[in-house]
Amino acid sequence: MNPVFAVEHLEKHFGGLRVTQDVSLAMGQGDRIALIGPNGAGKTTFVNLVTGQIKPDGGRVLLGGVDVTRLSATQRVRKGLVRTFQVTRLFSEMTPEEHVALALVQREGKSGRLFGTYADMPVVVSETRDILGTLGLLKVSQEKVREIAYGQRRLLEIALAMALRPKVLLLDEPAAGVPHSDTVLIENALAQLPPELAVLMIEHDMDFVFRFSQRVVVLAAGAIIFDGTPREVAADARVREAYLGSYADARSVA
Numbered sequence: 567m568n569p570v571f572a573v574e575h576l577e578k579h580f581g582g583l584r585v586t587q588d589v590s591l592a593m594g595q596g597d598r599i600a601l602i603g604p605n606g607a608g609k610t611t612f613v614n615l616v617t618g619q620i621k622p623d624g625g626r627v628l629l630g631g632v633d634v635t636r637l638s639a640t641q642r643v644r645k646g647l648v649r650t651f652q653v654t655r656l657f658s659e660m661t662p663e664e665h666v667a668l669a670l671v672q673r674e675g676k677s678g679r680l681f682g683t684y685a686d687m688p689v690v691v692s693e694t695r696d697i698l699g700t701l702g703l704l705k706v707s708q709e710k711v712r713e714i715a716y717g718q719r720r721l722l723e724i725a726l727a728m729a730l731r732p733k734v735l736l737l738d739e740p741a742a743g744v745p746h747s748d749t750v751l752i753e754n755a756l757a758q759l760p761p762e763l764a765v766l767m768i769e770h771d772m773d774f775v776f777r778f779s780q781r782v783v784v785l786a787a788g789a790i791i792f793d794g795t796p797r798e799v800a801a802d803a804r805v806r807e808a809y810l811g812s813y814a815d816a817r818s819v820a
């Protein structure tokens with residue numbers, strides 16, 4: 567069976583800097599992969615290449631076995647490759663329900679209708695509730711975004727990504743900026759995502775990474791230096807040197 571998502575020999579240079587070096591990776595349905603690496607390792611560049619925000623200098627991006635390297639970011643979203651961003655892009659005066667409902671209205675090509683009319687669209691109303699329920703946001707669905715906790719805003723970003731019906735979801739640091747005590751909200755919500763969805767997460771919080779992922783891919787200086795289970799990755803000397811440092815010793819995760 568074809569992987570749901572793959573990159574083959576991806577390359578990106580910025581001037582003389584090789585930011586992505588011969589990166590190959592494949593994901594199957596339901597995979598939960600964490601992409602880790604030190605600052606400047608090329609994680610965001612990798613996601614930008616995958617989603618089509620920037621063009622690679624070499625290599626291919628495949629979705630369901632089909633080469634999408636030449637497709638725009640929007641075309642890739644329509645094919646099920648969806649990302650979230652590190653920085654939230656929400657409207658402070660709108661509610662979570664309005665955000666998700668309008669994303670669904672837009673997805674269905676009904677955005678010509680007047681704002682606020684989604685209440686007349688039962689399919690939109692029920693899917694909105696399902697998505698907000700999955701992300702644990704029903705209790706704040708009617709509050710303005712400026713009134714909800716930062717962690718809930720990050721979850722709303724993921725809800726908006728889910729409104730696009732992804733097959734592959736790329737999460738760029740979903741817990742960044744979230745107080746450590748609230749990280750569990752994000753973890754619990756991610757655990758409710760559909761099991762068949764393939765999820766690749768960039769994240770610096772290693773406790774979160776080890777609990778979330780079945781597989782950890784380590785990027786350093788633009789190249790994959792390790793790809794294995796959380797237990798293997800924590801025990802690998804090269805990874806400790808490049809990234810984990812004293813973390814693995816301190817936590818005894820190996």
Ligand SMILES: Nc1ncnc2c1ncn2[C@@H]1O[C@H](COP(=O)(O)OP(=O)(O)OP(=O)(O)O)[C@@H](O)[C@H]1O
Pocket residue numbers: 580583585603604605606607608609610611612
């Ligand atoms: N548009 C650009 N032009 C030139 N250099 C760039 C550009 N974008 C990124 N870089 C460089 O590419 C390297 C990788 O950056 P990238 O943001 O992908 O790393 P990262 O692993 O996501 O880092 P962080 O964890 O800090 O977000 C860095 O050295 C960065 O300065």
